[in-house]
C-alpha cells in the first residue's frame with residue numbers, strides 16, 4: 001500500500017482539510033522525501049487529502065501516502081499563460097502516477113489543449129476532476145463541462161497585483177453553482193480556513209502556510225522586524241502639539257513626561273498652513289528628536305481632515321487636510337484628534353481615568369469632552385457635550401448656559417462687570433448673587449452627568465477645565481446630583497493632568513496609531 005483501496009468519491013473530500021505539498025521550486029525542501037514527509041505529517045494531523053505537483057512527486061509519494069492525492073503539473077509555456085496541467089499528456093501521466101483527482105487551469109485564456117479534452121482525458125482514466133478557477137465565470141463554464149470540483153485556486157493570479165487575503169466572496173459565489181467548491185489560495189491562518197469553510201466550501205486547501213517553509217518564515221520575519229522597529233519608535237519621544245484658539249502648545253513627550261515645552265501664538269487670521277509653519281520653525285532645534293507627531297485641535301478631525309464646529313473659536317477652512325500637511329511639514333508621521341478627546345485619552349491612560357472607561361468633561365470657556373469606551377477613544381464628533389441641548393431643555397447649547405462666558409455674562413446682567421474667576425471668588429466669599437450663578441452652572445452640569453451615566457455608563461466622569469476644577473465646583477455638582485440610586489449615580493473625579501492632558505493624550509495616541 002498505500003494505493004487507495006477504493007476509487008475516490010466526492011464524499012472523500014467532504015468537509016476536508018487538504019494540504020498542498022508543493023515546496024518552493026529549487027529551494028532546499030524541493031525533494032521527494034520532503035513532499036512525502038509533508039503529506040504524511042498532514043494526514044497524521046487530520047488532513048483528508050493532499051495536493052502534489054509533478055508526475056515525479058505524485059509517483060514518489062503514491063506508495064507512501066494513504067489519503068487521496070490531487071495531482072497537478074506546472075509548466076511555464078511560451079505561448080500560453082496557462083500553467084496548471086496544460087496538456088492532455090499531463091493529465092494521463094498524473095493518472096498513471098497514482099493521482100486520484102486531476103486538477104487543471106480552468107481560465108478562459110489561450111491554452112494548448114481544450115478544457116473539454118482535459119476533462120475527458122481524466123474521466124477516461126477513471127479520475128475525478130478539479131477546475132482551478134479565477135472567477136465565477138470560470139466555474140460556470142467548468143461545471144458545464146462536467147468537472148467534479150471547482151476551486152478558487154487562480155483568483156488573483158490572472159493579472160494585476162496579487163492580493164494578500166483569500167477570495168472568500170468567490171467561495172460564496174461559487175457555492176451558488178455547486179456544493180463542490182474547494183477553497184484554495186492565500187489561506188494562511190486557521191481563522192481564514194474556518195472562514196472559507198463557513199462561506200460554503202466543500203473542502204479547504206492550505207499550502208504555503210504549512211509546506212512552504214520559506215514563505216511562512218518570511219511572513220514571521222517581516223512581522224517581527226516591523227514590530228521591533230515600531231518598538232524602537234515607541235521608545236522615542238513624540239512631538240505633541242495642541243492648537244488652540246489663541247495659543248499653541250508644542251512639546252516633546254515621552255510616556256506621560258513632558259521633556260520640553262514651548263508656547264507659540266496662534267495667528268488666528270493666517271490660517272492652518274501658517275500655523276504649521278510657525279510650529280515647524282519653533283521646533284527646528286528638535287529635529288531628529290521625535291519619531292512621530294500627535295496633534296490635538298479644537299474642532300473635529302475626520303479621515304485626516306480638520307473642520308471647525310464653532311468657527312468663532314478658530315477659523316479653520318472646512319476639511320483642511322491636516323494629517324497630510326502636518327506629516328509633510330513636520331517630517332514625521334502625524335496623527336490628529338480633537339483636543340478634548342486627546343485630553344480624555346490622556347486622563348484615561350495616565351491621569352484620573354485609571355485606564356477605566358471614562359467620559360471626560362472640560363468645563364472652561366466652553367464645554368468639551370471625550371469618551372473612552374471599551375478601552376477605545378470615540379472619534380469624530382463624539383464628546384462634544386457642550387453643544388448638546390437636553391440638559392438645557394433645548395433653550396441653547398449647554399455650554400451657552402454653563403461655561404465661563406455664560407458665568408461672566410450672568411455677572412454682568414446682575415450688575416457686576418467681572419470675569420468668571422472673580423465670580424467664583426465672590427461665591428467663595430459668600431456673595432449671594434455669585435453663589436446663585438455658580439450653582440446654576442453646576443446644576444446644568446449635574447443634569448448632563450446624570451444623562452451621561454445613563455447613556456454611556458462610564459466608570460468615571462473626569463472633570464477638568466478652569467471652571468470644572470475651580471475650588472468647590474465639583475462638590476456643588478455632586479450635591480446637585482444627590483439622591484439618586486447608587487447604581488445610576490455618576491462617579492465624578494477631578495482631572496489630574498491639567499493643561500497638559502491634551503498633549504500627553506495626543507502623544508500617546510500618535511504612538512499607538514500605525
Ligand SMILES: CC(=O)N[C@H](C=O)[C@@H](O)[C@H](O)[C@H](O)COP(=O)(O)O
Pocket residue numbers: 020022072153154157184185186187205206207208209
Ligand atoms: C496560483 C498557483 O499557482 N497556485 C498553486 C496551485 O497549486 C500553488 O502554488 C498554491 O500553493 C496552492 O494553490 C495553495 O495556495 P497557498 O499556497 O496560497 O495556500
